[in-house]
Amino acid sequence: MIRRRHAILAAAAAALPLPAVAQARVHRITMLLFRGWEEACDGFRDHFAARRIPVELTVRDVAQDLRRLPAMVAEIRQAKPDLVYTWGTSLTIAALGPWDAPDPARHITGIPVVFNIVTDPVGNRVIKSNEDPGRAVTGTEYIASVEVQLRAMARYRGFARVAAIFNPNERNSLSVVAQMRALLGEGLVELPVALDASRRPDPASIPARVAAAREAGADWLYIPPDTFLNDHRAVLTGTALEHRLPCFAATERFVQFAEGLAGLVSRYYSVGAFTAYKAEQILREGRAPQTIPVETLTRMSFLVRMDTARRLPMYPPVGLLRVAETV
Secondary structure, eight states: OHHHHHHHHHHHHHHSOOOOOOOOOOEEEEEEESSOSOHHHHHHHHHHHHTTOOEEEEEEEOTTOGGGHHHHHHHHHHHOOSEEEEESHHHHHHHHOOTTSOOTTTSOOSSOEEEEEESOTTTTTSSSOSSOOSSSEEEEEOSOOHHHHHHHHHHHSOOSOEEEEEOTTOHHHHHHHHHHHHHHGGGEEEEEOOBOTTSOBOGGGHHHHHHHHHHTTOSEEEEOSOHHHHHTHHHHHHHHHHTTOOEEESSTHHHHSSOOOEEEEOOHHHHHHHHHHHHHHHHTTOOOGGGSOOBOOSOOEEEEOHHHHHHTTOOOOHHHHTTOEEO
């Protein structure tokens, strides 16, 4: 009798409809990239995976040609994703416009945005201030202030003159060089790369610019955050090494994946993950982007490439080795 009762109860339970299982919302994010997928994008994606936050990433890459951007902005306007991620200074400026005067016909409006790998977002008018972005936009700054970088450079080796090679078409480079000019005055040697007939930077001019830096008596060759120089970092840092001219970089690739001597940098992967944390605050916590301050990582890495130090030769001070990361 007991067995039969259990069988009846089991059959009845099996006939009951199962309760609906709540499905986690999938957040739709459009990623606008300037030079393809790289380490910061890895960090952005991996943060959501580690936090078990379901996201659908739609990736669009202008491949360093901002003429492709208007079609992508139009696509975003129609698709209305939950959030837009922008990579790079030039792309972010072009996609968002000035914080106080965006053009709804050309720029992304009405959709939360987080930016990544952007130089001087206040000076470039992407946001009103780091503490108060002034619109539905937030993000991360990825380079240390120019003053802090120069102090780090001097800690390795003192200097009287610094040369800066840069692409005059890149807003992030121009911003950094302007800040260096204000701090160093005549101690700065400005060496923009040559532009060809179509106003594009000419890679063939890089060796001559490095030679000019040496002839000008520069103690350091400073490399700002610059996509064009990154694409040609092997030629730039290799030529500097031939001239026995140490390179100090604002970003890791010139030291990690080329022959630059040193740099005070934020790891791209970590910056990407930090940007994703800000996106999580918007998507999961419901915070308005304009209430989330723009910040840098609290920890920078002082990279030293020991093979380059040996070949110059220019070994770092012992005190610096206690805190530096050698590659």
